[in-house]
Amino acid sequence: MSEPRSGEHPVLETHDLTIRFGGHVAVNRVSCAFGPGTLTAIVGPNGAGKTTYFNLISGQLSATGGTVKLFGEDVTSLSAPQRTRRGMGRAFQLTNLFPRLSVLENVRLAVQSHAAMGLNLFSVWSSHVELIERAEHYLHRVKLADRRDALASALAHGDQRKLEVAILLALDPDLFMFDEPTAGMSVDEVPVILELIHEIKNQGDKTILLVEHKMDVVRSLADRIIVLHQGELVADGEPAVVIASPIVQQAYLGLAGHE
Amino acid sequence: MQRLLSGDYPRSRVLGIVLVLILAGLALAPFVFPGTRSLNVAAKICVFILLVASYDLLLGYTGIVSFAHTMFFGLGAYGIGIAATRLGPTWSGLAVGSLAALALSALLSLAIGLLSLRVKTIFFAMITLAVASFFAILASQLSWLTGGEDGLTYKLPELLLPGTKLLEAPLLGVVISGRIVSYYIVFAGALCLFLALLRVVNSPFGRVLQAIRENDFRAEAIGYRSVVYRSAANCLSALAATAAGILYAVWLRYVGPDTTLSLDIMIDILLMVVIGGMGTLYGAVIGATLFVIAQNYLQDLMKLASDAAAGIPLLPSLVHPDRWLLWLGILFVLSVYHFPAGIVGRLRGNK
Ligand SMILES: Nc1ncnc2c1ncn2[C@@H]1O[C@H](COP(=O)(O)OP(=O)(O)OP(=O)(O)O)[C@@H](O)[C@H]1O
């Protein structure tokens, strides 16, 4: 598995990636490549197809056309769990947890998946102390350690968002996909998440895709911005350039075009 | 103890005491309840604890609704019955019958699982119902093999027959016959397999099953292929049910549609799981014990009450023994209403 990762291929590539819902084309022939150690922000108005683009990449939806390649390998026909095990990790826009399991267990399950221990039938789960310790470590990183025994459903919204991120960290993926990770968080919680994303970026070998509406966040974190509009890729480049471009001013920031 | 129970303690003093009492009662049944009938009840409790626990692995832990559980139970029982009639009452015959039944169950459960566990819960339930009905019809039609509606009565190896005396003198006032040996085979088999199931539900695998039950979309997103886990759970559960069928057939020395395959038994299993408490194997112990005892003694109790109430209008007919199912139904509705998490859930104090 590590062989094709030698650097010849980008970490992730999409080629003419398309999905149609009935007559509506939600993602329309999006071609893009993402290299290691980069953080790309994906922006676009509501309904532009950002989440759908993520769903196509991580396998929650199957494409009507086009391909997804991970480290040069065509993964278009693989299921979501298969893609996860090849190094993709996803934090969802709409918080998506195991509500009646404990906070720790939510993370431990992800650690256990990463350790490929799921089909272990004959040992007691609690005897694998190293998995529990790693789960605790990730809870520490998102500042949720004190809530480890609460049920996930009992957490406040901001804490659920943090747990969502902890699960993503626990998968230790090569490709991180954050879908509006700070949406609905209170101002004092936002820095926790942004700092984490910053740390991941500074590791240097991870690829990060970040859907984010807040332009100041995008400006401070992203190396590159791509803009989706009505399912199409309409701009791609350095943050300052893209943000200043007329198409973004018009399409995304909703400013009324040029005088 | 920690290893034996896989770290899954009763977590309630009352529950712990009740479980110990049930274990002691079953372990000493031939000496404490020596009558033929009470030993029958004890053996049936052992078998049903295993059967209900294996069903809870599906329903309570994985969230799969299946109506094919009695089919696997029946496969085990018919495996013994057919082997004993065809190959004679030998140990090797029993082994062949058991292994064939287990192999067939594994294949069948994997086939059903892989073909249909991708679909919605309700469709899976319907498919299992169809397959199970088909098997029940098959068993009654192939009478040259299965004895049809009459079933099969067969002999077992001599060691297991009631006429065999193992000790010259009675032990603690009980004659140690082949019947007692059979009972302890059933008891030990059920106990070992129950502990094995307890290990499975507390293993890393068991944890994934619960995650899939809670949110299969999310379980897939973190890398667990739910169809693989569901199929594996379905297969393990089927194998345990088959083993329960094997033990039951060894005990009864008879197999027929009414003892294993019928839909009535399927409903009984459902009731036992729900009464005891879904998603905890100790619930199976409590549910099966209560239910089998009620099934066997409620009628007696009602006869007493009915006789005592003779002369009072209406009351005798209300508590007439023939109404026992009605009363069981009322008990069931009340218990589900008042303890939605089952008796174990109630004892552990969660809502
Ligand atoms: N499963 C689906 N079935 C039908 N239509 C869908 C489905 N998923 C998304 N869509 C449609 O595709 C379009 C893109 O939706 P998407 O959720 O990707 O937008 P988004 O860019 O993430 O928006 P937001 O910023 O609000 O999160 C929308 O018009 C949406 O209604």
Ligand SMILES: [Mg+2]
């Ligand atoms: Mg979205």
